Amino acid sequence: xxxxxxxxxLDPQAEVTRIAxxxxxxxxxxxxxxxxxxxxxxxxxxxxxxxxxxxVGAKRVFGLFMPEADSDPESLSLGELLATxxxxxxxxxxxxxxxxxxxCYQLRNAxxxxxxxxxxxxxxxxxxxxxxxxxxxxxxxxxxRSPTGLEVRRRLPFAVYLEIIAATNYKQRVxxxxxxxxxxxxxxxxxxxxxxxxYDQGFFVxxxxxxxxxxxxxxxxxxxxxxxAQWLDIPAPIRSRAPTTDTYSLPQGQxxxxxxxxxxxxxxxxxxxxxxxxxxxxxxxAGLTEEQVLRAYADIDAKRASTRYGHLAPLLVEEIAxxx
Amino acid sequence: xxxxxxxxxTIRKFVIENFLMGDGSAxxxxxxxxxxxxxxxxxxxxxxxxxxxxxxxxQVKDTDLVRDNLDSxxxxxxxxxxxxxxx
Numbered sequence: 568x569x570x571x572x573x574x575x576x577l578d579p580q581a582e583v584t585r586i587a588x589x590x591x592x593x594x595x596x597x598x599x600x601x602x603x604x605x606x607x608x609x610x611x612x613x614x615x616x617x618x619x620x621x622x623v624g625a626k627r628v629f630g631l632f633m634p635e636a637d638s639d640p641e642s643l644s645l646g647e648l649l650a651t652x653x654x655x656x657x658x659x660x661x662x663x664x665x666x667x668x669x670x671c672y673q674l675r676n677a678x679x680x681x682x683x684x685x686x687x688x689x690x691x692x693x694x695x696x697x698x699x700x701x702x703x704x705x706x707x708x709x710x711x712r713s714p715t716g717l718e719v720r721r722r723l724p725f726a727v728y729l730e731i732i733a734a735t736n737y738k739q740r741v742x743x744x745x746x747x748x749x750x751x752x753x754x755x756x757x758x759x760x761x762x763x764x765x766y767d768q769g770f771f772v773x774x775x776x777x778x779x780x781x782x783x784x785x786x787x788x789x790x791x792x793x794x795x796a797q798w799l800d801i802p803a804p805i806r807s808r809a810p811t812t813d814t815y816s817l818p819q820g821q822x823x824x825x826x827x828x829x830x831x832x833x834x835x836x837x838x839x840x841x842x843x844x845x846x847x848x849x850x851x852x853a854g855l856t857e858e859q860v861l862r863a864y865a866d867i868d869a870k871r872a873s874t875r876y877g878h879l880a881p882l883l884v885e886e887i888a889x890x891x
Numbered sequence: 892x893x894x895x896x897x898x899x900x901t902i903r904k905f906v907i908e909n910f911l912m913g914d915g916s917a918x919x920x921x922x923x924x925x926x927x928x929x930x931x932x933x934x935x936x937x938x939x940x941x942x943x944x945x946x947x948x949x950q951v952k953d954t955d956l957v958r959d960n961l962d963s964x965x966x967x968x969x970x971x972x973x974x975x976x977x978x
Contacts, residue, residue: 703957704936722953725941873932 570848572831574838575790579798582791583621586783590622593781599756601627602781603749605742606657607760607813608645610805611784614792615760617799618783620653629749630657633742635666637816645805652802658749662741671737678730682721683711690714691816694723694731696827705869712817735814739775747778756780762789764833768867769874770825777877788838789830828855828863836863892975898947899968905942906964910935921964936961943967949974 594600602619606612619628630653632646643659650657666672680686692711697703707728710720723731743757750757759779761771766785771777784792789810796806810830812819826833832853839849839860846860853860893901903918910931911917917930925931931939939961943949949971955961960970 697953703954704961705933706937706940706953706956723937724944725937728937869926869933872926872929873934 569851570839570844571852572790572835575788575834577791577794579795582787582795583618583798586618587622590619590781590783594623594756597756597780599750599754599780601629601753601755602758603629603631603746603753603755604758604760605633605746605776606630606646606649608642608649608805609808609810609813610789610792610796610801611762611765612646612760613649613801613805614796614799615758615783616649616653616655617801618795619758620655621799625654626656627755628653628655629753629755630655631742631746631749632657632659633662633745634659635661635663635738636672637814639811639813639818641808642813645802645808648802649805652800660745662738662745665741666737669737669741671734671741675731675734678727678734679709679711681727681730682709682723683719685713685719686711687713693815693817693819695819696825705866710817736772736775738814739772739777743775743778750780758783759785761785762792763787764789764826764830764837767837768826768870769877771877773877788834790834827866828859833863836860837867840864840867895968895972898971898975899964901946902964902967902971905939905946906930909938909942919963921968924958924962926958926962939967943971947971947975 590602594602601623604612604616604619606616616628616630630646630650632643634640634643647657676686676688679692686692690711690713692709694707695710696705696707706722708720708722709731710718712718746757749755757779759771759776759782761776761782762784763786765771766782784795787795793806809820812825828836832855835849835853836855838844839846840863846864847857849855850857850860855863899921906925907913907915907918910925919925919928919930925935925939926933936956940951940956943951955970958966960966
């Protein structure tokens with residue numbers, strides 16, 4: 568049988584039952600009484616929240632909305648829509664003052680100004696990867712737009728790239744700090760919300776959104792997350808929203824920043840890579856050329872290598888057998 | 892003008908000091924891929940570009956960012972040599 572997107576089809580009811588059972592077992596093991604998670608108005612956190620409710624009931628799930636200065640207002644409104652539908656307790660914690668106090672915005676703007684001297688605080692910007700047609704090594708560029716619509720694009724030198732990423736990572740790390748405050752207060756565990764693409768390809772901030780006690784959908788391809796979303800009756804505006812980083816002041820898709828391909832095509836490439844499927848078969852199913860799939864395979868390997876650090880626990884000089 | 896041997900020596904020293912924490916025994920052979928031997932990753936490649944632009948004074952364009960130019964001592968020496976003679 569020809570390779571097709573059907574390989575990613577799952578039985579939503581059976582998968583929800585399996586994940587809910589795993590969450591209950593994990594909470595027993597962690598000796599925590601419920602789940603805290605950040606709600607971004609995106610598909611992954613929404614499905615994770617609904618799975619948590621399936622596992623332990625709405626009374627044991629606590630949601631956090633954590634907007635900051637660059638957040639799309641839709642993220643908050645969709646998060647609230649979900650929390651209301653699920654009937655879970657939730658609070659809003661604006662993290663912009665904490666980020667400003669830490670220098671997040673100032674450091675980041677100064678770094679952008681190092682490559683675009685005319686950049687000012689009233690400009691908007693985003694960081695983008697080369698498109699899927701780029702045949703070389705990966706690099707990032709900053710795209711900045713003035714209030715009058717002037718757009719400037721510059722490749723990021725290594726040191727500036729590090730400055731921007733480091734300052735921006737404050738966002739995910741401050742949010743995680745808030746999540747753990749509530750987890751400690753409630754004696755709950757923190758759920759992380761990466762899907763398989765994000766988890767496998769290291770699309771997370773170490774000790775930021777990468778930190779969690781459990782990650783209930785990390786084994787699911789993004790297409791499968793959407794299948795569960797439909798079965799779990801996640802509100803339609805969340806299911807139809809394009810995946811966004813919601814991190815920079817200009818709108819930015821995840822494929823533009825990191826993945827290079829839309830999620831449905833990359834799902835097939837990742838599945839193909841994981842199962843030894845020939846590139847030409849994946850190309851036919853994904854509507855790509857064989858060459859694009861081969862580049863995607865190489866990029867999957869390169870991202871796994873360069874983000875291995877993000878998955879690693881602290882390294883010890885010798886094993887300490889009595890803990891863990 | 893640097894000779895090919897001097898260019899290679901400069902590149903090797905940079906890779907050993909910067910990516911291998913001074914461990915010259917881990918330095919790949921000149922024709923071996925930095926990426927495939929795990930010597931550098933894609934982020935390290937950006938660092939390599941900064942070294943080329945800073946220490947060697949070479950302008951690196953987006954289209955130059957390919958393995959044929961950057962992914963071994965041999966490839967780097969050829970690329971740098973071409974650029975130093977204005978190619």
